[in-house]
Amino acid sequence: xxxxxxxxxxxxxxxxxxxxxxxxxxxxxxxxxxxxxxxxxxxxxxxxxxxxxxxxxxxxxxxxxxxxxxxxxxxxxxxxxxxxxxxxxxxxxxxxxxxxxxxxxxxxxxxxxxxxxxxxxxxxxxxxxxxxxxxxxxxxxxxxxxxxxxxxxxxxxxxxxxxxxxxxxxxxxxxxxxxxxxxxxxxxxxxxxxxxxxxxxxxxxxxxxxxxxxxxxxxxxxxxxxxxxxxxxxxxxxxxxxxxxxxxxxxxxxxxxxxxxxxxxxxxxxxxxxxxxxxxxxxxxxxxxxxxxxxxxxxxxxxxxxxxxxxxxxxxxxxxxxxxxxxxxxxxxxxxxxxxxxxxxxxxxxxxxxxxxxxxxxxxxxxxxxxxxxxxxxxxxxxxxxxxxxxxxxxxxxxxxxxxxxxxxxxxxxxxxxxxxxxxxxxxxxxxxxxxxxxxxxxxxxxxxxxxxxxxxxxxxxxxxxxxxxxxxxxxxxxxxxxxxxxxxxxxxxxxxxxxxxxxxxxxxxxxxxxxxxxxxxxxxxxxxxxxxxxxxxxxxxxxxxxxxxxxxxxxxxxxxxxxxxxxxxxxxxxxxxxxxxxxxxxxxxxxxxxxxxxxxxxxxxxxxxxxxxxxxxxxxxxxxxxxxxxxxxxxxxxxxxxxxxxxxxxxxxxxx
Numbered sequence: 168x169x170x171x172x173x174x175x176x177x178x179x180x181x182x183x184x185x186x187x188x189x190x191x192x193x194x195x196x197x198x199x200x201x202x203x204x205x206x207x208x209x210x211x212x213x214x215x216x217x218x219x220x221x222x223x224x225x226x227x228x229x230x231x232x233x234x235x236x237x238x239x240x241x242x243x244x245x246x247x248x249x250x251x252x253x254x255x256x257x258x259x260x261x262x263x264x265x266x267x268x269x270x271x272x273x274x275x276x277x278x279x280x281x282x283x284x285x286x287x288x289x290x291x292x293x294x295x296x297x298x299x300x301x302x303x304x305x306x307x308x309x310x311x312x313x314x315x316x317x318x319x320x321x322x323x324x325x326x327x328x329x330x331x332x333x334x335x336x337x338x339x340x341x342x343x344x345x346x347x348x349x350x351x352x353x354x355x356x357x358x359x360x361x362x363x364x365x366x367x368x369x370x371x372x373x374x375x376x377x378x379x380x381x382x383x384x385x386x387x388x389x390x391x392x393x394x395x396x397x398x399x400x401x402x403x404x405x406x407x408x409x410x411x412x413x414x415x416x417x418x419x420x421x422x423x424x425x426x427x428x429x430x431x432x433x434x435x436x437x438x439x440x441x442x443x444x445x446x447x448x449x450x451x452x453x454x455x456x457x458x459x460x461x462x463x464x465x466x467x468x469x470x471x472x473x474x475x476x477x478x479x480x481x482x483x484x485x486x487x488x489x490x491x492x493x494x495x496x497x498x499x500x501x502x503x504x505x506x507x508x509x510x511x512x513x514x515x516x517x518x519x520x521x522x523x524x525x526x527x528x529x530x531x532x533x534x535x536x537x538x539x540x541x542x543x544x545x546x547x548x549x550x551x552x553x554x555x556x557x558x559x560x561x562x563x564x565x566x567x568x569x570x571x572x573x574x575x576x577x578x579x580x581x582x583x584x585x586x587x588x589x590x591x592x593x594x595x596x597x598x599x600x601x602x603x604x605x606x607x608x609x610x611x612x613x614x615x616x617x618x619x620x621x622x623x624x625x626x627x628x629x630x631x632x633x634x635x636x637x638x639x640x641x642x643x644x645x646x647x648x649x650x651x652x653x654x655x656x657x658x659x660x661x662x663x664x665x666x667x668x669x670x671x672x673x674x675x676x677x678x679x680x681x682x683x684x685x686x687x688x689x690x691x692x693x694x695x696x697x698x699x700x701x702x703x704x705x706x707x708x709x710x711x712x713x714x715x716x717x718x719x720x721x722x723x724x725x726x727x728x729x730x731x732x733x734x735x736x737x738x739x740x741x742x743x744x745x746x747x748x749x750x751x752x753x754x755x756x757x758x759x760x761x762x763x764x765x766x767x768x769x770x771x772x773x774x775x776x777x778x779x780x781x782x783x784x785x786x787x788x789x790x791x792x793x794x795x796x797x798x799x800x801x802x803x804x805x806x807x808x809x810x811x812x813x814x815x816x817x818x819x820x821x822x823x824x
Contacts, residue, residue: 215298216796277303281310333374339367342501351520359512411473499531714738724813756786
């Protein structure tokens with residue numbers, strides 16, 4: 168008995184289900200490929216925000232893991248945005264410490280200096296940052312630091328799209344081929360399934376080529392035009408990521424041969440005629456299964472060797488686990504996509520094939536749970552990071568959504584089991600016989616009705632042949648219509664349709680959460696970075712918008728009372744703009760001779776950092792480029808002088824994020 172293709176809803180709904188399935192595949196695979204332990208700056212000399220008495224000879228940076236540095240990866244800019252370094256980067260690492268240094272010019276004047284750095288993590292992801300320190304005392308600075316982080320902008324967006332497309336192509340290629348070999352061998356001759364697998368191959372090949380071209384600007388200049396720079400491409404080929412991408416392209420050549428045999432020689436042996444042909448088909452199936460597994464594992468290994476599995480702890484175990492994780496994702500979700508294509512586009516599919524895929528999907532979920540748990544432990548690292556970091560909290564949301572998805576998949580499995588029970592009970596055979604009998608009867612009736620016309624027109628053999636062809640078409644159309652009526656009335660298939668729709672809905676939400684998760688720093692690295700800064704960043708939440716406060720003052724002299732209003736925009740660490748308004752008791756601007764400010768971070772022994780604003784208008788003072796080196800609870804001191812001898816200082820503790 169064959170279960171014909173159910174058309175649950177309109178064509179747009181079918182396309183939506185197929186797209187949702189592919190996106191769901193991308194969700195799980197992207198989690199295993201991009202939620203990686205990016206390198207983080209864990210220390211520097213001088214420290215961020217430090218004020219040193221004399222100019223240091225060099226700057227040193229310490230990272231949480233191995234990074235790749237280029238000739239221009241560290242830049243030290245003076246207050247006028249000119250280079251203050253010699254451009255010579257030195258490797259200072261020893262004893263497992265990852266550190267780099269750069270020499271400074273001799274005789275640097277006092278002022279605030281900005282250190283901008285950019286590197287590539289061992290997992291292949293670009294990282295960047297900047298911090299400031301001062302010689303003598305802080306000053307205004309016009310240092311030009313890129314607003315975008317490494318890997319951002321248009322190039323970063325295109326690179327991410329290509330990366331997600333490569334995962335989706337991998338899922339369709341491997342999962343579709345595995346579905347044909349393991350669940351439905353007759354599907355090798357079904358055109359929609361052939362197109363699905365071939366489209367997966369084309370998508371993966373095109374995305375890999377785009378990744379190779381974009382790699383240089385993605386980790387370097389950020390300019391799209393540099394994608395065709397031969398010098399940059401040559402540099403990429405010398406890296407671990409470049410070698411992995413080239414290896415993937417070579418393995419795709421072997422995969423193309425596999426696909427050609429699968430849909431060529433294998434499809435032609437669909438119905439063996441004798442014992443010898445049956446043996447040859449079994450041998451070909453075994454060869455394709457072994458060869459396909461080796462090629463698929465090799466392609467999955469190009470991710471494991473170049474990304475997060477190859478860095479951090481237990482890499483010898485993490486890489487094979489990552490390969491297994493990717494193969495299992497492709498088998499489950501790519502197979503699910505192939506099943507949907509077969510249900511909606513193929514003329515028919517056996518219930519036995521659906522049951523076989525249900526068993527494979529169950530085993531896949533178990534393997535994914537085990538490998539995903541291990542990967543999550545590597546990325547989060549501790550219970551405190553699971554609850555206390557953004558990555559850990561998002562991971563909990565993701566786990567909850569996956570649990571919901573598994574519950575819905577369990578209902579789908581129940582509906583699939585009911586379909587199989589009806590097939591074994593003979594209901595399907597009876598329905599098939601009824602369909603065949605009705606089709607033959609209706610076709611025969613049509614033949615009798617048209618017998619007079621046939622007799623009159625049967626003057627040539629050609630006319631008889633055309634009529635026979637027409638009758639065959641009528642018979643096929645009647646059989647298809649009858650099958651469709653029985654299929655659409657099947658409650659088991661209706662239940663399966665609804666459960667698949669629910670899976671697609673959860674997948675959409677899961678994709679949104681994953682989009683945020685993949686751009687969040689992993690918990691293990693976040694805790695390392697917080698520990699290196701003494702936990703200051705975690706202790707001081709960000710302010711909501713610009714900082715604004717009003718303080719009363721009294722210098723004790725004539726016209727010495729009033730209020731001072733201060734705004735600090737954007738009120739975060741880094742460059743800020745300060746405005747100070749001094750009003751008298753009557754609320755009108757009070758034109759005082761002098762106003763000064765200073766910030767002190769007592770917990771880190773930073774400061775006081777003096778700020779001397781300029782008079783902008785009567786009662787209005789302002790200062791541009793006010794540098795707040797790091798977030799925390801700062802003590803603000805405002806000094807107001809109303810005469811040559813009358814002045815006062817007012818204090819206020821403020822939290823700056």
